[in-house]
Amino acid sequence: MSRASSKAYEAIRSRILTGEFAPGAHLKEEELAEVCGVSRTPIRDALRALSAEEYVRVVPNHGTYVSEWSDDDIKDIFTLRAILEGHAALLASGRAMPGHIEELSHLHRTMSTVLEKEDEPDRDVFVQSNRRFHEIITEAAGSRRLTQMIGRLVEQPLIARTAISYTRVDLQRSNHQHGELIAAFRARDGAWAQAVMKSHILAAYQAYKLRYKRSCNGNSSKAAE
Amino acid sequence: MSRASSKAYEAIRSRILTGEFAPGAHLKEEELAEVCGVSRTPIRDALRALSAEEYVRVVPNHGTYVSEWSDDDIKDIFTLRAILEGHAALLASGRAMPGHIEELSHLHRTMSTVLEKEDEPDRDVFVQSNRRFHEIITEAAGSRRLTQMIGRLVEQPLIARTAISYTRVDLQRSNHQHGELIAAFRARDGAWAQAVMKSHILAAYQAYKLRYKRSCNGNSSKAAE
DNA sequence: CACGCGTACTTTGTATACAATAAAAGTTCC
DNA sequence: GGAACTTTTATTGTATACAAAGTACGCGTG
Incomplete structure (x- = not known):
């Protein structure tokens, strides 16, 4: 991942770890784009990576949600x-x-x-x-x-x-x-x-x-x- | 993953499984886009997913390569x-x-x-x-x-x-x-x-x-x- | 008043155009 | 002739604009 993507990745990941993005929260791409100061494209890259690591759950055509742990x-x-x-x-x-x-x-x-x-x-x-x-x-x-x-x-x-x-x-x-x-x-x-x-x-x-x-x-x- | 993304995913995955895309081969996004009949955006999605499953290896700023197994x-x-x-x-x-x-x-x-x-x-x-x-x-x-x-x-x-x-x-x-x-x-x-x-x-x-x-x-x- | 349908809006998915980067090739200078 | 530097080109990375899908709300009708 290159500059913008990894910047977004780190920004989102750290917010999940600190709890700022709570489990179950709906992460909207546009909001994340604003927060991270990049466009939606690298945001989507970051979300897919976070999904592979189970930080978030991507539901097609609905959005991505912060993972909840039973x-x-x-x-x-x-x-x-x-x-x-x-x-x-x-x-x-x-x-x-x-x-x-x-x-x-x-x-x-x-x-x-x-x-x-x-x-x-x-x-x-x-x-x-x-x-x-x-x-x-x-x-x-x-x-x-x-x-x-x-x-x-x-x-x-x-x-x-x-x-x-x-x-x-x-x-x-x-x-x-x-x-x-x-x-x-x-x-x-x-x-x-x-x-x-x-x-x-x-x-x-x-x-x-x-x-x-x-x-x-x-x-x-x-x-x- | 939605229509175009999963279409690309399946197309690339099956070509790796059949050996059409040999281990070590450099997969170029534009070529894949032509083959799959979609644009580069869903191709990139598919490649990231395949990377998470270790089918391919993504090297930033260089490209993605079909995984080789020692x-x-x-x-x-x-x-x-x-x-x-x-x-x-x-x-x-x-x-x-x-x-x-x-x-x-x-x-x-x-x-x-x-x-x-x-x-x-x-x-x-x-x-x-x-x-x-x-x-x-x-x-x-x-x-x-x-x-x-x-x-x-x-x-x-x-x-x-x-x-x-x-x-x-x-x-x-x-x-x-x-x-x-x-x-x-x-x-x-x-x-x-x-x-x-x-x-x-x-x-x-x-x-x-x-x-x-x-x-x-x-x-x-x-x-x- | 309730139910169903349709429209408007929100959010994600896709395409395309442009920027940045790294590699390769050609050129110039020593 | 060789090496370093510049220029070109191929390829990925990013942004933006547009399309599609799904949801919610409101309106109309039974």
């Missing part, structure tokens, strides 16, 4: 993340270079420092480091397609905001699991790395449910795995 | 299918309705008949039935997102043509595994269904490698799962 959708996303990132960890444990493990350790130390030093942890630094931590593992797995699939799951608004609502205990648990992941990589134990990653993500789902959902009606679809 | 890409696709369809089988075993299992049985009988009766099996019927068989399981899993992810893997040209090159023995093995899947569903044994589905797909990969690849250099990336 509890089941959210469960699906975490479950799929657990499966795919677990697989990525398995692959990465056999392929990770010393440099990768070094960087993971560095990020782990950074996150530990954030949690130990201050009274109120700097969530931005934690979130950024955490994101990069997972990115390194995914990339180390060495599968373009896997990277892309995971990317599409992680980019979702709700995931992006998850860590904001974590309690200190949640963050410490998460950080501990990162440490265990590094240990598994050092030992080159794929099964271990996979198991840790899976539980890491499923624990995150549990934390998310407790903090975010109003009524935890939960078992609308039968559990598994 | 051996590693193909390995990734089969591996991810094994993981995701395996998971779908697990979920489906807990949710499948009698009607689902009935339809699976019917398709299984159809495929058995194709293999038993004629000297040269009717591959078209087999391929179509097989496709539907997998579709039912995926849908029975009841996860929109999972369905979509699997759909994107299966739609790929190379997968679509896989069964064409199968030997009779390959087809019989495949058919036998379908029977075992049905048994697992009847028993509502998720772990069994998952294991059968995984081996079903990995066996298909093996068959594909033997029939298609010129040099089976194979172990360029370490195996897993």
Whole structure:
């Protein structure tokens, strides 16, 4: 995507992430064109791209609407993340270079420092480091397609905001699991790395449910795995 | 997508599938517009959609090229299918309705008949039935997102043509595994269904490698799962 | 008063014209 | 003769104008 298109893409995407464009909202091309300062053509490009990434839903001849997430959708996303990132960890444990493990350790130390030093942890630094931590593992797995699939799951608004609502205990648990992941990589134990990653993500789902959902009606679809 | 867009989408997609647009070919918007009988605008829409599904690769300011698949890409696709369809089988075993299992049985009988009766099996019927068989399981899993992810893997040209090159023995093995899947569903044994589905797909990969690849250099990336 | 039809309006879909960009070829200077 | 620079050309990116479709509202009629 070129200048105007990606400008529109970023503008719309960030407004969805901040909630300015609420779930279910009808996005009108002309309004977006005004807001972004470009014509409708690149707006349409951007909307199609956002649709492919499930940020919005395009209904032919009606318009595009900001995606809404049901509890089941959210469960699906975490479950799929657990499966795919677990697989990525398995692959990465056999392929990770010393440099990768070094960087993971560095990020782990950074996150530990954030949690130990201050009274109120700097969530931005934690979130950024955490994101990069997972990115390194995914990339180390060495599968373009896997990277892309995971990317599409992680980019979702709700995931992006998850860590904001974590309690200190949640963050410490998460950080501990990162440490265990590094240990598994050092030992080159794929099964271990996979198991840790899976539980890491499923624990995150549990934390998310407790903090975010109003009524935890939960078992609308039968559990598994 | 509306009339002109989807017309263009289908026209381009089918030409990629038949090989008329070969992997690596540079697709020029104006030429496509002529071929499809529409203007460049819906062509661009179609190309963006095809790009999201990995049929083509869009390089900004350069053009769009038909995707090329390396051996590693193909390995990734089969591996991810094994993981995701395996998971779908697990979920489906807990949710499948009698009607689902009935339809699976019917398709299984159809495929058995194709293999038993004629000297040269009717591959078209087999391929179509097989496709539907997998579709039912995926849908029975009841996860929109999972369905979509699997759909994107299966739609790929190379997968679509896989069964064409199968030997009779390959087809019989495949058919036998379908029977075992049905048994697992009847028993509502998720772990069994998952294991059968995984081996079903990995066996298909093996068959594909033997029939298609010129040099089976194979172990360029370490195996897993 | 209610129901159905028609018209006007809003919004998306498509075509075309123009601008920007990158590659290729030709030319000039060393 | 070679290399760098300019000019040309092929192709994509963007804007705008117009067409089609779908919705809502209002009017008329039963």
